[in-house]
Amino acid sequence: MAASCPECGAALPEGGACIDHFHALLLLEYEVLADPSVASGGRGEVAHFHAVSSYVLQHPEGMNYTAEAVVGLRRSLADHLAGRITLAEQRSRVRRAADGATRVTRRAGDEVTRWHVASWPMTVTDVLSGGVEGYCARVARWAESILRTLDEAGA
Numbered sequence: 001m002a003a004s005c006p007e008c009g010a011a012l013p014e015g016g017a018c019i020d021h022f023h024a025l026l027l028l029e030y031e032v033l034a035d036p037s038v039a040s041g042g043r044g045e046v047a048h049f050h051a052v053s054s055y056v057l058q059h060p061e062g063m064n065y066t067a068e069a070v071v072g073l074r075r076s077l078a079d080h081l082a083g084r085i086t087l088a089e090q091r092s093r094v095r096r097a098a099d100g101a102t103r104v105t106r107r108a109g110d111e112v113t114r115w116h117v118a119s120w121p122m123t124v125t126d127v128l129s130g131g132v133e134g135y136c137a138r139v140a141r142w143a144e145s146i147l148r149t150l151d152e153a154g155a
């Protein structure tokens with residue numbers, strides 16, 4: 001049986017780690033962005049935000065985020081999906097936080113976020129297996145499923 005990721009539960013690539021899936025995701029996104037209809041109108045940027053936020057939220061430990069940064073990301077993603085903030089507003093929010101003393105990555109002794117989610121309805125491998133077709137909609141669904149799962153888990 002193939003080993004699975006301790007954080008998201010996805011099957012790991014032969015001899016690899018879940019972060020290899022993340023790199024494959026970024027390569028797939030590069031392909032998706034080659035389509036001018038996606039690249040124009042900011043759809044690609046939104047998809048990138050959904051994809052990276054989703055992966056980070058499912059891997060707060062592996063991606064080495066501080067608990068505060070994870071909370072902020074979750075709130076930004078929820079606000080963006082609900083249409084409360086634009087991507088530009090999300091970026092200026094991140095910039096403001098980064099301008100201060102706030103660190104995004106953990107140092108020794110910092111609290112590690114662990115969600116205690118039994119299983120995620122969607123993982124990075126579900127997004128990868130769909131390929132280029134429908135990528136933007138799929139990463140949005142992935143992001144929504146994560147927020148819903150965290151809410152249901154009371155995390």
Ligand SMILES: [Zn+2]
Nearest residue numbers: 005008009018
């Ligand atoms: Zn994983």
